[in-house]
Every structure is written in structure tokens, then in C-alpha cells.
Amino acid sequence: MRKLAISGATLISALMFFQHCGNPPPVVPTPFTGSIRILAMDTAAIRNISVLVDDVNYGLHPNPYILNSVVVGVHKLFVADESGTGASAVVEVLREQRSDATVWLLSEGPYVGRIAPRFTATSIDNQVIDLQQLRGKVVLLAFFEHT
Amino acid sequence: MIGVNNTSSTIWLVNYRNQRGISFPFIFDDKSKIFNQYEVGGAYGNNPPTYVLVDTKGIVKFRSDNKYKQTDSLAVKIQSLLLQ
Numbered sequence: 260m261r262k263l264a265i266s267g268a269t270l271i272s273a274l275m276f277f278q279h280c281g282n283p284p285p286v287v288p289t290p291f292t293g294s295i296r297i298l299a300m301d302t303a304a305i306r307n308i309s310v311l312v313d314d315v316n317y318g319l320h321p322n323p324y325i326l327n328s329v330v331v332g333v334h335k336l337f338v339a340d341e342s343g344t345g346a347s348a349v350v351e352v353l354r355e356q357r358s359d360a361t362v363w364l365l366s367e368g369p370y371v372g373r374i375a376p377r378f379t380a381t382s383i384d385n386q387v388i389d390l391q392q393l394r395g396k397v398v399l400l401a402f403f404e405h406t
Numbered sequence: 407m408i409g410v411n412n413t414s415s416t417i418w419l420v421n422y423r424n425q426r427g428i429s430f431p432f433i434f435d436d437k438s439k440i441f442n443q444y445e446v447g448g449a450y451g452n453n454p455p456t457y458v459l460v461d462t463k464g465i466v467k468f469r470s471d472n473k474y475k476q477t478d479s480l481a482v483k484i485q486s487l488l489l490q
Contacts, residue, residue: 369444369445369446369466373466374465374466375458375464375466378439378440378443380435380440381433382408383423383432383433383434388408388433390460393460396462397459397462397487397488398460399407399457399458399459399484400407400444400457401407401410401457402410402440402441402454402455402456402457403411403454403455403456404413404453404454405414405418
């Protein structure tokens with residue numbers, strides 16, 4: 260078990276969906292990125308938390324990640340699929356917590372309810388626009404063409 | 407608000423914006439990278455103008471195309487996000 264390193268990073272996107280022991284969907288390995296927040300009643304009781312990957316192409320599938328000796332704070336973790344590829348995610352463990360929770364990790368996708376796909380681009384004024392830097396603001400992307 | 411265009415040129419966009427006195431930034435998405443990331447365009451069954459609203463946490467709250475059913479208007483969505 261990889262030991263979790265405590266990070267001082269601010270949790271910029273915290274999504275939490277609790278699901279109590281449903282039928283596990285089929286495992287389909289795929290890389291993803293995302294942020295999750297875990298809430299549990301007692302930090303000492305956190306022993307078995309599964310991270311479920313909500314993937315655009317394959318739908319929900321489990322990517323279990325067992326957290327041991329978790330302390331309150333913000334943690335970075337790396338969730339990998341069977342092939343070893345994966346992505347880092349941020350977990351924030353809060354004081355008011357509950358055990359036996361299953362966390363749903365939300366991936367990027369251009370759909371309502373998903374993390375808006377990240378991009379960095381240069382505007383026509385040579386201003387660098389990084390969507391992630393705009394967290395904290397409401398952003399309206401206006402796509403248009405002219406013919 | 408960020409304007410994203412993939413069919414013209416930087417010069418065209420500068421003129422377009424100056425003529426209309428638009429203050430928000432424009433991106434010329436030359437390779438349609440952002441268009442594809444957001445699945446905008448005829449290949450994805452929608453035609454611009456397409457608006458995608460992102461909340462303060464970086465979550466997509468609204469798409470103006472009819473790919474996904476929406477109940478509130480864009481204006482209502484923006485107002486509710488700004489009031490949070």
C-alpha cells in the first residue's frame with residue numbers, strides 16, 4: 260500500500276457522492292483525472308474506501324483504493340488501473356467523517372455535471388487563458404463560427 | 407466570458423471584436439482543440455453558437471445545445487451561480 264503524502268494544496272474541486280454497497284459495475288481500465296472529497300465519521304475508522312471512476316466512455320466502474328491510517332487533511336493519491344496507468348487525485352479528509360463510504364470520482368467531460376475539460380490557450384490579445392486558473396469564477400464559454 | 411472561434415483568423419477576430427466593442431477575451435482555436443474537447447460542432451451533432459457554462463468549482467452546469475435537456479434558461483443559470 261502506497262503511503263499517502265499530506266499535501267498543503269487547496270482542494271479546488273471537491274465532489275462527493277456516497278453510495279452504499281450497490282452491485283459493482285464491470286471493471287474497465289481507463290486513465291482519468293479528477294478530485295474527490297471523502298467524508299467519514301471517524302478518521303480512525305476509515306479502512307476501506309473504494310474510488311469509483313465515472314468515465315465518459317465506459318460509465319461507472321470501480322477503481323478500488325484502500326485508505327489506511329488516514330489523517331484529517333488534504334491528500335494526494337494516485338489511482339491506477341490494471342495496466343498501471345492512471346492519474347492523481349486529491350482527497351480531502353474532513354473532521355466529520357463516516358466510514359464504509361464509497362467515493363465516486365468524477366472525470367472530465369463536456370457534459371453537465373462533469374469537470375469542464377481543462378485547456379490552456381492564448382487569446383487574440385496574447386493573454387494566456389487557463390481554465391483551471393479561473394476556478395472561483397463563473398465562466399461562460401461561447402463557441403462560435405462564422406462562414 | 408470567453409469567446410472561442412475555430413473558423414476565422416486572429417485578424418478577423420480582432421476586427422470583429424473591435425467593431426462591436428466586445429471586452430471579453432477571444433481565443434482563436436485554430437486546430438479546433440477546444441471545440442473537440444467540448445464536443446462542439448457539426449461532427450458532434452450541434453452547431454455553434456454553443457454556450458457552455460462552468461461554475462466556480464469547474465463543473466459544467468449548462469450547455470446550450472439540445473444534446474442534453476435543460477430546464478432553466480442560460481440567464482437563469484448564470485444568475486443562480488453568481489448568487490452562490
